[in-house]
Amino acid sequence: MGREFDVVVIGGGAVGENVADRAGRSGLSVALVEDALVGGECSYWACMPSKALLRPGAALAAARGVPGAAAAVTGDVDVAAAFARRDVVTHQWDDSSQVGWVESTGITLLRGHARFTGERSLSVDGADGPVQVTARHAVVVATGSAAVVPPVDGLAEVRPWTSREATSAQQVPARLAVLGGGVVGVEMATAFADFGSAVTLVVRGDRLLANAEPFAGEAVAAALTDLGVTVLFGTEAQSVRREADGVHLSTGTGADLVVDEVLVATGRRPRTSDLGLETLGLQPGKPLTVDDALQVTGADGGWLFAVGDVSGRTATTHQGKYDARVVGDVIAARFDPRSSAADSPEGATAGDRSLDADAERAAAPWSRYRATADAAAVPQVVFTRPEVAWVGLSEEGARKKGLDVRVVGYDLENVAGATVHAEDYAGRAQIVLDEARGVIVGATFVGPEVAEMLHAATIAVVGEVPLDRLWHAVPSYPTVSEVWLRLLETAGL
Template identity: 50%
Template sequence: MSATSDNQTGGIYDVIVLGAGPVGQNVADHARAAGLSVAVVERELVGGECSYWACVPSKALLRPVIAVADARRVDGARQAVTGRLDTGRVFARRNRYVTDWDDTGQAEWVKSIGADLFRGHGRIAGPRRVTVTGDDGAHHSLTARHAVAIATGSGPALPDIPGIEEARPWTNRHGTDSSSVPARLVVVGGGGVGVEMATLWQGLGSQVTLLVRRRLLPRMESFAGELIERSLTEAGAEVRTGVQVTGLRRPDPAGPVTLTLDDGGELEADEVLFATGRAPATGDIGLDTVGLTPGSWLDVDTTCLVDGVDGDWLYALGDVNHRALLTHQGKYQARTAGDAIAARAAGRPVDDAPWGDHATTADQHAVPQVFFTDPEAAAVGLSAEQATGAGHRVQVVDVEFDAAQGAKLYADGYRGHARMVVDLDREVLLGVTFVGPGVSELLHSATVAVAGEVPLKRLRHAIACFPTVSEIWLFLLAAYRRD
């Protein structure tokens, strides 16, 4: 990565994008497709957190762990699994998928769509103005005719605990770019990052202890966390719920770290990984120059325009608007906002009605998410608790996966659970959750059903192939009809 800009001139553009991760790339692509000139600003690697420290490396590392677990669930294949994972090859596989942290290919893609790439720290300098400071101190002044899109993402939020600086804890970045396996690893946090990191490093050979304040995956149906906790425990990890870390000690930088817990006990590990939330990467991007608070999440309307900024020019996409800290959801917002920017630039009407061309309606109704644990947990829409809390009159339908012949063939003793939450007044789905091996590939069908508000009377005519895991739909719908 060069230290300064790939474009040395600065100047006036229709659209300026802060952040060249998947979200920034998508809004740039849609703006360019509409014929708008675009400048993209990136202070780290083009491709962002997702490409180098989050989605891509974590899934590249998790796949060998899950593949071995799947093989062990099939008689005949189980007997062929005779050794441990080759961690060197697992890390090498990860390195291939992150292109050895070389962003040349993604930088070339940005330029291939006709956008100008500026490398350096971008800061808003007032309405429609951005300054870029390169690593060498060079400055570039950019002006946007129509829009500035903030797509700077988020970073790990570490708790304010005595000794945390001395302990030098891992975050998601250390958890995905490290190439050595700690003998003992404590993971703090039971959300998506926490359970995936516990699954990953236990599979690679660490003795993992997972510390959780409440329960695993607290925003999903409770059975998701229960099944994952059971599986982690069976794999040899220790899961401790209802505990908090109150202090850390690591007097020898090369030695172990000691954790003090709120129950008065202590725990020693070779490394500790905190997965305790995210903070918006908006602390030093000039928000104060347009009346916003540095370091804050940014509230937006349905087209992703930032609230409280006059002139319809400032957009916030992806993690920074705090709607759904998921790459695919940020890319959806970016595509939608990119089209809205183009419409406003051309003076065309903006279709921001629910489910309109320029409305991010799915942010409120049909957000899909998958955690690549063992078993996988996948959900879209509202949980039963969320639906009831929102005032819907619902029916909850639960089915065990072993009802489906396809699941039994997929894995001997297949263990999993499916739930759909039905809006009784309209007879459409408000939410669906699957937990089990391989269920991530079932989720899009549920997303189509929820986003499309497909009537259950019609959905029963969508026939699942025999014998596949997707036969679970037949049993869910049959259970609803019986009830």
């Protein structure tokens, strides 16, 4: 038997849930297809459990940095309690609460794996057999990404950890090798060092956090070293084998690195290999290229959308959810029969869905129907110690765009808020200025708990707030955010 809906969303993670919710608010009927846990990677194997694992070590470090509190810290991280708290955060990998929310919104949840059988048509293989599903108006692919295991000789055979195994671990390996110096690599190196593992971080390049400003990666590398992590730059595994004494990693330089587990954190790929994309003339296993309305550019007719990791535009949950809100609004305005031409993102009603006016809408850079922040104002937080938070363009990225750049930095320990925060507070803030326009196009913070400072910078970048106006945004005293005043003073205001 077939089922028909106005909109079908493939993928019930945080991004797909947001698309379905946003599109369904208009009254369109929406089906959400998920073959695993509703809530997806972020809820069970990424953002939420990883931060739960990192939090105990961060709290202990914060207490130890404050005279008067440090004396109360009498031990190290209680690993069993940390794992138990992680299990609470992930709801014991039980998605019933997420399912309850989906059902409460009027969205129809279809359990199973979806494959395209043609335009707007899918087969969903569920527990009771395949069901044919048709979308009257739109299909949204929100299937996320999966960890990549690089083609290193013997690596796959030793069954390495990925982020999934690391965040759901029930035991702490005595020796852990982490391959990769990106966000997952440095966060998990921090967490397992807190838990007592002898961690070795194997980095092919010459710096950590390659997408951040160089000083951020340097600070994290120094902190990991202080934590007892061995950081090997310019190194990569050439072969891997399991022997009686553990897993041997040969790097071609000196003796093998011998560990109990290997965590691969070298990148991710979009989950598009088994969706039947070839029936639409699209290439499986590749990102789905989209425009700023998140419409797949390789599919005719304006019915197919892709959002989140699967589009290759975003790699964070928060940015994916932003894109989800955009595409949900586009679909609601474009296909809701109650929408007027004035409301429609391309100036057309549901009966006349020509996309000819899309270019006119694109001229409004901050239209709610265009995901323009993906290019100008992507925020990222790394929950290491120190934390790293940045938004917008790095100095290098701004210069590559041909901007007239000036960089202004300030040490966080020199503001009054840092003095009262911790005895050994250290960190740095840096802004990237577009001199021609007099606005901030990028900002980076490194230091304890700087993640909570990032949104102010995000607002400044997205709002393109002129520096002479930003001068009148007075930071409270004594807080670490007083660094905004010092940055502007350093910039000459």
